Amino acid sequence: MRVFMLGWEFPPFISGGLGTACYGLTRGLDEIGVQVCFVLPTAIPIGQVGSSHVDIRTPDDLPSSQDYEPVAEEDVQASQFQNLEIHRLAATLQPYSTPPAVDAELRRLRAQAQAQAAKLCRLRMSKQQQARGEKTKALLRDAINGNGKSNHVKIESQASLALPKGSLVVGGAGQHYEGDLMDQIHRYAGLACRLALVEDFDVIHAHDWMTYPAAMAVAAATGKPLVVHVHSTEFDRSGQNVNQQVYDIERAGMWAAAKVVCVSHLTRNIAINRYGIPAEKTEVVYNAVDLPATDEWKIEPIGRDEKIVLFLGRITMQKGPEYFLQAAKKVVGKYPNVRFVVAGSGDMIRNCIELAADLHLGRHVTFTGFLRGQDVKRIFEMADLYVMPSVSEPFGIAPLEAMSHNVPVIISKQSGVSEVLTHVLKVDFWDIDEMANKILAVLHHEPLQKTLSQHGQFELAKFSWEDSATQLKGIYEAITSN
Amino acid sequence: MASVVFYFQVHQPFRLRRYSVFDSSHAYFDDVNNEAVLRKVAHKCYLPTNQLMLDCIRQHEGRFRISYSVTGTIIEQFQQWAPEVLDSFKALAETGCVEFIAETYFHSLSFIYDRDCFIRQTQLHCDLMEKLFGRRPTVFRNTELTYNNDVAKTVEDMGFKAILTEGADHVLGYRSPNFVYNPPNCGNLKLMMKNYRLSDDIAFRFGNRAWAEWPLNTEKFAGWVDQINGNGYTCNLFMDYETFGEHQWADTGIFEFMRALPGAIMANGKNDFLTVSEAVERYQPVGEVDIPHMISWADTERDLSAWLGNSMQSNALHDVYALNNEVLTSGNEQLIHDWRKLQTSDHFYYMCTKYFADGDVHKYFNPYESPYDAYINYMNILDNVRTRCGNGE
Known part of the structure; x- marks a missing residue:
């Protein structure tokens, strides 16, 4: 069994749970012997992914000639700039964006990327890498000005590869920031089709709406059955103010699919009720979590007498950060020795900082910005309580991650993960009194923390990527045998 | 016979x-x-x-x-x-x-x-x-x-x-x-x-x-x-x-x-x-049965674990009985009666996590969605009982 999988992010370059889920699912599939060809829209440095369990293909892998060659890993690792450029790429095209937001974001990022690229060159120059730095600088300048022979800054060794026309890879190259999100999605579709014709596979598996046009095109071109995986819907991201274009793409993808895989019954119900998908065409496959390695180096906790209550997620309407702050206000009145940490970034960050100020919470709230990798682990290690007050959460992997670090968890009842978790505290996202009540209970009563985290450990054992992958394999087999 | x-x-x-x-x-x-x-x-x-x-x-x-x-x-x-x-x-x-x-x-x-x-x-x-x-x-x-x-x-x-x-x-x-x-x-x-x-x-x-x-x-x-x-x-x-x-x-x-x-x-x-x-x-006794540890008629374990099986239950039970002197010396009849009604074993039974994930007889007229809710609610009330002892009303 070989799967042509279309996604939009893959660790460590992630902005949300989608990348984590794609990583876990592909690793699970790998363990049960299913081959995955994972197609990403941007030039992701594979060396950093730290996994060779999937073949990662990006449009970069398509040279201008019709011959297809995978990227050699050493080449990618040789890149010194991946963190900078690639991160920005991922942010621009993150799956949680909406078209108008992306347009604005594109303009902002273009300016920022140019500034940062130039700054990076200066930094590199100051180190003992002058020779190389000069070369890089030249390359970068070319890229930024969009007038170089190579308008792709990924790595020198690839600079000689001419990019296919209309490449999505925007790596600091000004001209490639042109166009809106929908344009890029359609360009991605074209490129994916070209790639599909040189790849051999049995099933197409597409993650979330941005990949649906590409997946449908590939399905039409190859006649292979399509599985769409719904990690979130437009109703989750935008409430009732849905973007019609996005909704149409989602619906078309779901209709075109042989099977619609949903991350929870909550999401399945949306697929059935809002997108008119027949119930028998849908399946629920829950996400899972990787337990942290026990031999991992433990970070020394910073000496403190404060308790830490953590919010970790995108700062957007969907995630309910304002409810977290409102509850925080109620908590500090009863328990002053507490710090509320808001970790993440998003379009509501300014509103949230202002709200915290209005509520006179300055002393009790810390905004960390976007955290990744080791920083996420650190903040979980430090936290006494994790709160996920999401207004709408199709699944919610973060609570599982918190539990894997022995952190007690409060989740909103409006989340998919609430269907399967019992050893957590649950609240309605709007019920800030009850949220504060439960936060205070965890802060006050050690036996509660203890029972939650002890039982939580047992409960986590129920979740395994291998089980989720086994379910997927069953779905692949069912639709290919028809 | x-x-x-x-x-x-x-x-x-x-x-x-x-x-x-x-x-x-x-x-x-x-x-x-x-x-x-x-x-x-x-x-x-x-x-x-x-x-x-x-x-x-x-x-x-x-x-x-x-x-x-x-x-x-x-x-x-x-x-x-x-x-x-x-x-x-x-x-x-x-x-x-x-x-x-x-x-x-x-x-x-x-x-x-x-x-x-x-x-x-x-x-x-x-x-x-x-x-x-x-x-x-x-x-x-x-x-x-x-x-x-x-x-x-x-x-x-x-x-x-x-x-x-x-x-x-x-x-x-x-x-x-x-x-x-x-x-x-x-x-x-x-x-x-x-x-x-x-x-x-x-x-x-x-x-x-x-x-x-x-x-x-x-x-x-x-x-x-x-x-x-x-x-x-x-x-x-x-x-x-x-x-x-x-x-x-x-x-x-x-x-x-x-x-x-x-x-x-x-x-x-x-x-x-x-x-x-x-x-x-x-009928006359036919022999002696030595039972040094606590047994009960609950669940398959036939022990105390339905009421005293996790640290929340232990904590809640300990805390309610710790108020004994303060409550009794308050002379407040209503408070004493409330405190005693809080000792009813069902309150601790609702905090049981043993079969919680499966759902069974523990759910019989259980007003809570989870044992954690039961504990939080109980402890909030106990806090209030404590304040009533303190101000001697």
Whole structure:
């Protein structure tokens, strides 16, 4: 069994749970012997992914000639700039964006990327890498000005590869920031089709709406059955103010699919009720979590007498950060020795900082910005309580991650993960009194923390990527045998 | 001859209302829900079953005899919301064929935490039984049949002549529950142990269609009782009274079964029915059963883990009994009564995490979505009790 999988992010370059889920699912599939060809829209440095369990293909892998060659890993690792450029790429095209937001974001990022690229060159120059730095600088300048022979800054060794026309890879190259999100999605579709014709596979598996046009095109071109995986819907991201274009793409993808895989019954119900998908065409496959390695180096906790209550997620309407702050206000009145940490970034960050100020919470709230990798682990290690007050959460992997670090968890009842978790505290996202009540209970009563985290450990054992992958394999087999 | 000893447990707790940490009211109990539950159970179980028992006693001219333990908390609820149930119990008492036995008034686990509380609550219950039904109890059963050698000794010192507990396999071993036993180090106290197989055939398995013996009829059950002849004296059928009409719904045929059972059991002339104290008077102990650790009739473990199985339960129980002195010295009668009602074992049962993920009997009239909610709510109320002790109102 070989799967042509279309996604939009893959660790460590992630902005949300989608990348984590794609990583876990592909690793699970790998363990049960299913081959995955994972197609990403941007030039992701594979060396950093730290996994060779999937073949990662990006449009970069398509040279201008019709011959297809995978990227050699050493080449990618040789890149010194991946963190900078690639991160920005991922942010621009993150799956949680909406078209108008992306347009604005594109303009902002273009300016920022140019500034940062130039700054990076200066930094590199100051180190003992002058020779190389000069070369890089030249390359970068070319890229930024969009007038170089190579308008792709990924790595020198690839600079000689001419990019296919209309490449999505925007790596600091000004001209490639042109166009809106929908344009890029359609360009991605074209490129994916070209790639599909040189790849051999049995099933197409597409993650979330941005990949649906590409997946449908590939399905039409190859006649292979399509599985769409719904990690979130437009109703989750935008409430009732849905973007019609996005909704149409989602619906078309779901209709075109042989099977619609949903991350929870909550999401399945949306697929059935809002997108008119027949119930028998849908399946629920829950996400899972990787337990942290026990031999991992433990970070020394910073000496403190404060308790830490953590919010970790995108700062957007969907995630309910304002409810977290409102509850925080109620908590500090009863328990002053507490710090509320808001970790993440998003379009509501300014509103949230202002709200915290209005509520006179300055002393009790810390905004960390976007955290990744080791920083996420650190903040979980430090936290006494994790709160996920999401207004709408199709699944919610973060609570599982918190539990894997022995952190007690409060989740909103409006989340998919609430269907399967019992050893957590649950609240309605709007019920800030009850949220504060439960936060205070965890802060006050050690036996509660203890029972939650002890039982939580047992409960986590129920979740395994291998089980989720086994379910997927069953779905692949069912639709290919028809 | 085998004597069937029926004993029914009649109890409802005062469930707590939703009490947030931001609440400061002294009204802790959910009167609306408690009244609704009580009325519902009264109409589905207590009233029809009491009538059934009364009919059986009359039909068999006093040869059908039974025992009850009715907690103080449910008596208060009857008085408030369903006095007709109390009247029907009084009618049963007047037949002379019904015995009421003693327990802690508040259906509490006080024995484990505070011996004085335990004695006081048992006396309160004896007073209540005497006042309502005209006879002071002489037999004791501890909350949920929790029992060990110490309970026996304490109860003997209080003047009781017999005590009931679970006939748990791990304490009886090869021995049968169909005899009367002695606890160690007690002079005269007699121990009656529940025949859990036959009791649970009625209480748990009666309506279970997956059970090999379903449907259970009176002839079959009487046949099992007959087998005790020659192997024992008594058949101790101890169960929740809510078995009739609540745990086993009327449509399972439980009422018809119960109505026909006395006749079927006495049909061959070899068996009879006794109340608990009549049984211990007639039969002499055959040996000593040593139970140093606590047992109970709950779950498959037959231990305390349903009320004291996780750190939340331990913490809540410890904290409520830690308030003993402060509450009692406050002289505030309302506060003392509220505090005692908070000791009812059900509050801690709701915090049990053992079967929480599977869902089962622990959900019976459980007002909480999770054991964590139960704990948080309880601890918030206890905080308020603490403030009332402090300011001496």
